[in-house]
Structure formats: structure tokens, C-alpha cells
Amino acid sequence: xxxxxxxxxxxxxxxxxxxxxxxxxxxxxxxxxxxxxxxxxxxxxxxxxxxxxxxxxxxxxxxxxxxxxxxxxxxxxxxxxxxxxxxxxxxxxxxxxxxxxxxxxxxxxxxxxxxxxxxxxxxxxxxxxxxxxxxxxxxxxxxxxxxxxxxxxxxxxxxxxxxxxxxxxxxxxxxxxxxxxxxxxxxxxxxxxxxxxxxxxxxxxxxxxxxxxxxxxxxxxxxxxxxxxxxxxxxxxxxxxxxxxxxxxxxxxxxxxxxxxxxxxxxxxxxxxxxxxxxxxxxxxxxxxxxxxxxxxxxxxxxxxxxxxxxxxxxxxxxxxxxxxxxxxxxxxxxxxxxxxxxxxxxxxxxxxxxxxxxxxxxxxxxxxxxxxxxx
Amino acid sequence: xxxxxxxxxxxxxxxxxxxxxxxxxxxxxxxxxxxxxxxxxxxxxxxxxxxxxxxxxxxxxxxxxxxxxxxxxxxxxxxxxxxxxxxxxxxxxxxxxxxxxxxxxxxxxxxxxxxxxxxxxxxxxxxxxxxxxxxxxxxxxxxxxxxxxxxxxxxxxxxxxxxxxxxxxxxxxxxxxxxxxxxxxxxxxxxxxxxxxxxxxxxxxxxxxxxxxxxxxxxxxxxxxxxxxxxxxxxxxxxxxxxxxxxxxxxxxxxxxxxxxxxxxxxxxxxxxxxxxxxxxxxxxxxxxxxxxxxxxxxxxxxxxxxxxxxxxxxxxxxxxxxxxxxxxxxxxxxxxxxxxxxxxxxxxxxxxxxxxxxxxxxxxxxxxxxxxxxx
Numbered sequence: 022x023x024x025x026x027x028x029x030x031x032x033x034x035x036x037x038x039x040x041x042x043x044x045x046x047x048x049x050x051x052x053x054x055x056x057x058x059x060x061x062x063x064x065x066x067x068x069x070x071x072x073x074x075x076x077x078x079x080x081x082x083x084x085x086x087x088x089x090x091x092x093x094x095x096x097x098x099x100x101x102x103x104x105x106x107x108x109x110x111x112x113x114x115x116x117x118x119x120x121x122x123x124x125x126x127x128x129x130x131x132x133x134x135x136x137x138x139x140x141x142x143x144x145x146x147x148x149x150x151x152x153x154x155x156x157x158x159x160x161x162x163x164x165x166x167x168x169x170x171x172x173x174x175x176x177x178x179x180x181x182x183x184x185x186x187x188x189x190x191x192x193x194x195x196x197x198x199x200x201x202x203x204x205x206x207x208x209x210x211x212x213x214x215x216x217x218x219x220x221x222x223x224x225x226x227x228x229x230x231x232x233x234x235x236x237x238x239x240x241x242x243x244x245x246x247x248x249x250x251x252x253x254x255x256x257x258x259x260x261x262x263x264x265x266x267x268x269x270x271x272x273x274x275x276x277x278x279x280x281x282x283x284x285x286x287x288x289x290x291x292x293x294x295x296x297x298x299x300x301x302x303x304x305x306x307x308x309x310x311x312x313x314x315x316x317x318x319x320x321x322x323x324x325x326x327x328x329x330x331x332x333x334x335x336x337x338x339x340x341x342x343x344x345x346x347x348x349x350x351x352x353x354x355x356x357x358x359x360x361x362x363x364x365x366x367x368x369x370x371x372x373x374x375x376x377x378x379x380x381x382x383x384x385x386x387x388x389x390x391x392x393x394x395x396x397x
Numbered sequence: 398x399x400x401x402x403x404x405x406x407x408x409x410x411x412x413x414x415x416x417x418x419x420x421x422x423x424x425x426x427x428x429x430x431x432x433x434x435x436x437x438x439x440x441x442x443x444x445x446x447x448x449x450x451x452x453x454x455x456x457x458x459x460x461x462x463x464x465x466x467x468x469x470x471x472x473x474x475x476x477x478x479x480x481x482x483x484x485x486x487x488x489x490x491x492x493x494x495x496x497x498x499x500x501x502x503x504x505x506x507x508x509x510x511x512x513x514x515x516x517x518x519x520x521x522x523x524x525x526x527x528x529x530x531x532x533x534x535x536x537x538x539x540x541x542x543x544x545x546x547x548x549x550x551x552x553x554x555x556x557x558x559x560x561x562x563x564x565x566x567x568x569x570x571x572x573x574x575x576x577x578x579x580x581x582x583x584x585x586x587x588x589x590x591x592x593x594x595x596x597x598x599x600x601x602x603x604x605x606x607x608x609x610x611x612x613x614x615x616x617x618x619x620x621x622x623x624x625x626x627x628x629x630x631x632x633x634x635x636x637x638x639x640x641x642x643x644x645x646x647x648x649x650x651x652x653x654x655x656x657x658x659x660x661x662x663x664x665x666x667x668x669x670x671x672x673x674x675x676x677x678x679x680x681x682x683x684x685x686x687x688x689x690x691x692x693x694x695x696x697x698x699x700x701x702x703x704x705x706x707x708x709x710x711x712x713x714x715x716x717x718x719x720x721x722x723x724x725x726x727x728x729x730x731x732x733x734x735x736x737x738x739x740x741x742x743x744x745x746x747x748x749x750x751x752x753x754x755x756x757x758x759x760x761x762x763x764x765x766x767x768x769x770x771x772x773x
Contacts, residue, residue: 024435024439027435028432028435028436031428031431031432032432034428035425035428035429035432036455038421038424038425038428039425039456039459039474040459041421042418042421042422042425043456043459043460043463043465043470044463045414045417045418045421046418046463046465047463047464047465048414049411049414049415049418050464050465052407052410052411052414053411055407056404056407056408056411059400059403059404060404063400079412080415080419083415083416083419084419087419087420087422087423088423088426089419089422089423089426089480090480093476093480094419096476097473097476098415100469100472100473100476104466104469223680223681223682224682227762235680235682237680262679262680264680269680271672272672272676272677272680273680275667275670275672275677276677276680276681276685279666280685280688282727282731283659283663285727285739285742285743285746286723286724286727287659288746288749288750289723289727289742289745289746290655290720290723291651291746291749292745292746292749293723294651294716294719296647296648296651298750298753298757299753300648301648301651301652303638304599304611304613304638304640304645304648304649304652305599305611305652306599306600306611308691309652309656311761311764312656312691313757314757314760314761314764315684315688315757315761315764316757317750317753317754317756317757317758317761318754318757318758318761318762319754320743320746320747320750320754320757321747321754321755321757321758322758324739324740324743324744324747325740327739327743328736328739328740328743331731331739332731332734332736332739338731338732338734340670341728341731342728342731342732343669343670344666345724345725345728345731347662347665347666347669348662348721348724349721351658351661351662351665352717352718352721355658355707355708355714355717355718355721356714356718358708358714360704360708363661363700363703363704363707363708364700364701364704366661366665367661367696367700367703367704368700369665369668370661370664370665370667370668370696371696371697371700373664373667373668374664374674374693374696377674377675377693378693378694378695378696378697379697380693381674381689381690381691381692381693381694381696381697382693382694382697382698384690385687385690385691385693385694386603386694388687388690388691
């Protein structure tokens with residue numbers, strides 16, 4: 022056989038193998054769908070964390086037996102398992118309660134409101150939506166409600182809390198999804214005599230499902246009355262973290278306010294410096310490409326939304342001023358060409374970060390390789 | 398059959414499918430290895446870009462036929478293809494020339510020097526290394542050299558160029574790997590009368606192989622004499638971009654200087670604000686986790702190296718001062734609680750970014766999902 026024919030034959034062989042793999046993935050998907058259906062029918066939790074780890078370990082071993090890199094195999098398995106979870110988004114979920122609960126989402130037509138209404142209904146509960154157009158229906162809804170969740174833009178949430186609380190039964194649970202917690206929690210406690218709980222779902226409205234997403238819970242008053250909601254979040258596959266509201270807000274100022282401000286600073290500086298992002302891509306390593314994309318994506322979204330996040334309150338603005346003063350300090354090193362000073366500060370951060378820095382080096386190595394596969 | 402037995406049976410079925418997939422992946426790997434071996438023996442390029450795209454398209458179609466999300470399938474295929482490339486790192490590469498070339502790497506014991514020496518040897522050329530300990534060997538090497546590549550820390554590269562150039566034959570190609578290009582290129586042209594070319598391999602020393610990595614080439618003098626090296630990079634699987642040195646440096650000030658300075662600013666601010674990265678992780682969405690990891694990884698590395706990058710030259714320091722003044726301007730909005738000003742600036746960036754912003758939103762969506770699979 023000529024060299025050319027031999028290569029052609031092998032190419033066909035690879036195509037055949039790929040078709041067989043796709044067939045197996047299809048069968049696997051069907052079996053998983055059936056398992057999920059059975060589990061939901063029998064009120065069993067769909068995803069069991071321990072089982073997933075066990076499965077991963079055994080898959081790694083089997084891969085290694087075949088001379089396949091176990092880290093690669095784990096990535097592959099996680100992709101397959103994530104696809105199973107995504108497929109579940111249209112499915113039913115078990116309910117955390119025997120009797121269905123009645124939950125009102127205020128701002129129910131927004132992204133987060135629509136998402137949680139869908140999950141609420143998929144678990145057999147009854148969801149209500151209050152938005153700009155139907156506020157007049159509140160009186161009719163109020164007597165039925167077990168729980169009210171405020172999920173409106175951050176700059177109006179306090180007003181909405183004050184407006185809605187007086188209309189509720191004393192035993193209705195009042196909760197909110199605002200991304201800061203101290204102020205809304207205080208407003209809810211002031212305005213409502215019944216159970217109060219502050220929630221912060223740490224994800225955007227465009228996730229394919231809630232599996233593995235994080236729900237922050239801050240106790241307000243009698244928050245054990247909302248244990249069934251917590252349980253429901255777990256049945257949706259969420260991770261729960263109980264947090265102190267001021268600690269939560271302290272972190273969020275940095276995570277939300279500072280990050281989005283720095284994104285504007287970056288984009289706006291590129292504009293001033295006339296660095297066209299498309300030209301930058303020509304010179305980009307995969308990781309810088311990813312950073313550019315993370316900055317770029319913000320400017321495809323609503324300016325008002327980001328302004329609300331950055332200008333949420335005085336504390337957040339104060340943090341940005343502190344950050345600016347910090348920048349000023351470091352800038353002196355640059356002005357004085359003080360390379361030693363830079364190295365001293367760098368090493369102090371290394372000490373502060375401790376083991377985290379080397380963990381980050383390993384973990385980001387994975388990320389950089391995945392990005393190189395995809396984006397170069 | 399009881400519900401429990403049925404679930405157990407299905408679990409076994411999934412495990413069986415996974416073993417079959419692993420078997421197929423193993424066979425696929427063996428076939429690919431054999432293809433690569435044959436291609437190298439026959440001096441054929443190992444990876445053909447068009448072929449990869451064609452393969453991807455047909456794989457997407459076949460996945461869709463089976464009800465599998467084609468985007469997911471493409472990610473899967475890219476993972477498989479990347480693993481094939483990685484497996485090649487220990488293999489031989491075709492040579493771009495009939496006669497082997499003699500290449501000296503100055504700084505040959507460093508990360509980049511070692512990496513390129515290995516690839517040089519794997520393609521049948523002869524590599525030499527000059528480093529702190531064996532400078533005395535230069536005289537003996539010089540008459541044999543077709544090409545010299547300076548790959549030393551940025552702050553000493555000009556000195557090394559001036560020191561080495563007078564020892565070279567006039568027809569030896571002088572090149573460098575420095576991450577800025579204008580100054581080293583000028584120094585090489587001044588110090589050497591023969592062919593000169595500026596190179597910037599846009600990747601770190603820890604990549605598994607050179608496939609899909611970017612090599613920036615800046616013409617100096619008679620740079621067509623280095624066409625065989627360019628050809629060799631393509632045979633290693635690299636992408637080539639020809640660049641104007643000052644345009645390249647303009648972009649690099651931002652990509653290298655500013656990014657690493659901002660990383661220090663971020664880390665150092667976390668230290669001041671006493672925000673422990675491990676605690677932050679509790680509150681992190683996958684994408685913020687990735688950002689933290691990208692900042693954290695820097696502090697597991699050498700402070701001196703980053704100081705060299707940030708303080709490379711006056712232009713780069715000037716850029717950082719411009720950046721600081723820009724920060725000052727935006728800060729006034731925060732001081733004055735000028736949300737409208739923020740929105741105006743945001744919208745100006747949206748206009749400047751144009752279509753890039755929506756492209757970024759789509760592309761980063763992929764990234765965020767992959768991160769959620771892995772890190773949550």
C-alpha cells in the first residue's frame with residue numbers, strides 16, 4: 022500500500038472510532054436521563070457529591086491502566102457529567118416539602134426571577150410573579166403566600182421591601198436576592214415582624230441550571246422557618262453557604278464593586294490608548310485572550326446595571342477611593358524607578374497569599390491548557 | 398426488579414460504557430501516534446489547519462445527528478486533538494532544511510532556551526548552549542554557527558547582544574527572544590553586520606509543546622536568510638505573525654507591563670484590606686475563582702522576573718503613569734457619586750469595542766461553563 026493510501030486508511034479508522042464514541046455518548050446520555058427520571062419519581066436527590074468523586078477516582082484509574090493521562094481523563098469525565106446536568110434543566114425536580122409552597126417573586130419577570138420561578142414550578146411548588154405591570158394583584162396573592170423573595174435591581178430593593186412588607190401576613194417568610202446583605206436585611210427586619218432571611222444566589226440569570234451554583238444565606242429572624250427553602254436549593258443541586266451579612270458585604274465590595282470598576286478602567290484605558298481589541302488578539306496568548314474576553318463581555322451588557330453595582334452604596338465607593346490611594350502609593354515606585362520597592366511589595370504579597378499562590382499556579386495551569394486547546 | 402436494583406444496574410451500564418469509551422480513546426491514540434510517526438518519516442507537516450477545521454465540522458454534524466449538542470461535541474473533539482498534540486512532544490519533527498543547521502542559544506540553560514534546544518534537536522539540527530558557566534567556549538563554537546538566538550532576561554539582553562555580536566561570522570543570523578523588540582533589534586543591527594531578525598515567542602517555558610503557539614517575527618536585515626527558521630517554526634506547529642517592532646512594543650507595554658502591574662496592585666490591595674484569598678474562594682463564582690487564580694499564580698513565581706517585566710524601560714513606566722492619571726479621572730466620578738458619568742464612559746467603551754464586545758460575551762460564555770464544570 023502506498024504511503025498516501027495508508028494515511029488515508031488511518032484517517033478513515035479515526036473517523037470510525039469517533040463515530041463509535043459518539044454512539045456510546047448517545048447511549049450514555051439516554052441511560053442517565055432514565056436514571057434522573059426514576060430518581061425524581063422516587064423523590065431521591067439527583068446528584069450525590071460523594072458518588073461523583075468515587076466515579077472520578079475509578080475513571081482516573083481505568084484511564085491510567087490504558088496509558089491515558091488521568092488528569093485529561095478527569096476533565097473529559099467532568100465534561101460528560103456536566104452535559105448530563107445541563108440536560109436536566111428541562112426536567113422535574115423533587116420537592117422539599119409534602120405540601121406545595123406558595124412563593125412570590127417580586128421582580129418575577131426579570132432574569133433571576135424567571136429562572137427561580139421555573140425551578141419553583143418544576144419542583145411542584147406554586148410561584149407568583151409581581152412586576153411593574155401587576156402590583157394591584159398583591160392584595161389577592163398575599164393571604165396565600167408562604168414566602169416572598171425580592172429580586173429587583175439593587176438601587177430599588179430597599180424601597181420595594183418597605184412597600185411590600187406591610188401587605189404580608191405575619192407568618193410569611195420575607196427574603197431577598199440582593200447582592201449586598203446588611204442593608205436589605207435591616208430593612209426587612211424593620212418592615213416585617215415575621216421570619217426574615219437574606220439570600221444571595223451567586224450566579225447570573227443565564228446559567229443552564231442551578232446545579233453546583235452557590236446560594237449565600239444570612240439569618241435574619243426565625244430563619245429556621247425557611248429551612249425547607251434551603252432544602253429545596255440542595256435538591257436543585259446548589260451549594261449552600263451561611264454567612265454573616267457584614268462579612269459577606271465586605272467581600273462583595275471587592276468581588277463586585279472593585280472588579281467591575283477595574284473592568285471599566287481597563288476598557289476605557291484601551292479606548293484612550295487606541296488599542297483595538299481585535300488587533301490585540303493577534304498578539305494574545307490564550308490567557309490574555311481570555312482576560313480580554315472577560316473585559317469585553319461587560320461592554321456587551323447594560324451600562325445601567327454595572328453602574329448600579331459599582332455605585333451601590335457609600336461603602337463601596339469608599340472602597341474604590343481606598344483602592345485609588347493604594348494605586349497612588351504603588352505609583353511612587355514607578356515614578357522613582359524603584360524596582361527594589363516593587364520586589365519588596367511583591368514578596369510581601371507572596372507571604373500573605375501563602376500556600377494559595379502555589380495552589381493557584383497549579384490550578385491555573387489547567388485553565389491555560391484548556392484555553393490553548395480552544396482559543397488558539 | 399426493585400427500584401434500587403434497577404438503579405444499580407443502570408449504574409453498571411454507565412460504567413461499562415465509560416470503559417468502552419476509554420478503550421476507543423486508547424485505540425485512537427495509537428492510530429494517531431502511528432500517523433504522526435509516518436508523517437515525520439516522510440517529512441510531511443504533522444498538523445494541517447484546514448484538515449482540523451474540516452474534521453471539526455463533520456464531527457459537529459455527526460453529534461447533532463445523535464442529539465448531542467454540537468458545541469459540546471466540538472469542545473470534546475478539541476480536547477482529544479490537543480491530547481494528540483501533547484503526546485507528540487516527545488516525538489521527532491520534520492526538518493525544514495536538507496542539511497542540519499547549527500543554532501546557538503545564549504541563555505540556553507534557562508526555561509525558553511532549554512525548550513527550544515529540545516525542539517531544535519528533535520528536528521535533526523544541532524543546538525549549542527551558552528550560559529553563565531561556559532562563555533569561554535564561544536570562540537570554538539562561533540565558526541560553525543548558522544544562527545544565534547539571545548534568550549536572556551530582558552534587563553541584560555542589550556549587554557549580551559553587544560558582547561556576543563563581535564565574535565560572530567558576518568553571515569551568521571543574529572536573533573533574540575526578548576519580549577520587547579525595538580531596542581534589541583536596534584542593538585543587533587548596530588553590533589552585527591550580517592542578517593538580523595527579532596523574534597518573540599508568545600508563550601511561557603512550561604508549555605507541553607509548541608503546537609499552536611505564536612511566534613512574532615520582526616525583520617531586521619536580510620531577514621529572508623532566516624526563512625528556514627520560520628519554516629521550522631511552522632513544522633513545530635507554530636503560528637507566525639510578522640510585526641512592526643514599534644507596533645509590537647506598543648501592544649506589549651499593555652499586555653505585559655500593565656497586566657503584571659495591575660496583578661501586583663490587586664494582590665497588594667487584598668493584603669492591605671486583609672482579604673484572605675482562601676476565604677474569598679468561599680464566595681467565588683467560577684469566573685472570579687479563575688481571576689483569583691490568575692492573580693495568585695503570579696505570586697508563586699519570581700519577584701525579580703516580574704520586576705524586570707514591569708520596569709523594562711522608560712516607555713513602559715510612562716505607560717503606567719498614564720494609566721494612573723486615567724484612574725484619577727475615573728475616580729472623580731466615584732468621588733462625586735457621578736453615576737451618569739460612569740454610564741457615559743461605559744457607553745463610549747461599548748462603541749469603541751464594537752462587535753468585539755458581543756463576540757466576547759459569546760466566547761466567554763463557553764469559558765465560564767467550562768470553569769463551572771471544573772472548579773465548583
